[in-house]
Amino acid sequence: MAAHAVVCLWALASLSAASAPDCKDLVKPFVPDDPKLVFGKWVYVMGAGDPEPYHKALESLRSSWIDVSPTSDSQTVTLRWGDHCFDRCIFGEVNATVSGLATTFRKNLSEHKGHILRTCSDCLLWTDTFRNGDVAGRFILQFSQDKWIPRMWTFSRSKLAV
Template structure:
């Protein structure tokens, strides 16, 4: 009887282990069957950086959003962003080149190369490596359409971040903070404003420490 019970428990354990996704499955690059699903606005909800200097840099970012837009070139996507740090709104845009599942672009002084990971419905999970002269680092950043995320999806993100050896004390924010400041800009105002926005946020400090 005891032997039968032990065999039963071992069977359950093996089934449980088999059903749990491993790290290789969790961190595979991902692209939806309909790339159009990626376009539009996404609001940052949590993330992590590596090494610790860049992980800590996320503390300066109190709110952030990105927008992805198609171009006439199927291999190019326009990335537009708005960050709120040091009580300033920082805007910018750049064209990203897509090759297979990988996207590359230059933001501020850094060259970025990364891809999407499988994530929750209505979510976008981005991870990349970047180089700024002789300095390198990486990020993992979770976005959603609403700026909110279900607790079970937070746990899934934590598992993915752990698989990639990011710090476990990931950053998360009330993503509505600072959004009011962004909403006051029309498209035309934004177009003119983003050219000088980097003068805000104490340029040297923001571009060196807050290197996204």
């Protein structure tokens, strides 16, 4: 019994001595080896925005997608989107400039600067800071390739049924 207690105490001591996990890999911008991995259609899964009105706008989304495609300029991509929110469909297109780890674009009065973060293989995690007139804010948006959505839905339903 004493040996069992010593082993438990040793395990606890080694856990407390372990260093805290490092978050730098979770927030480091991701640049895929092959930029073509980012091209194509992505379906919105979830997100958050700040300040509050921008978060509320995300809550009103019923569905959303983006389509990223190359242009003849290697520093520019075309970003197309479709949103069903506020009981209407909104479509748009903008050219975005890719420079190093950052992607920038202008939409209406907003200037956006974003990064892709590492996540699951069929996912795109986008962080975005923006300025819209006097308001500065940020978004974090999770997208998935549309072929992944049915698997996620099946998993969610099976978890709910248990």
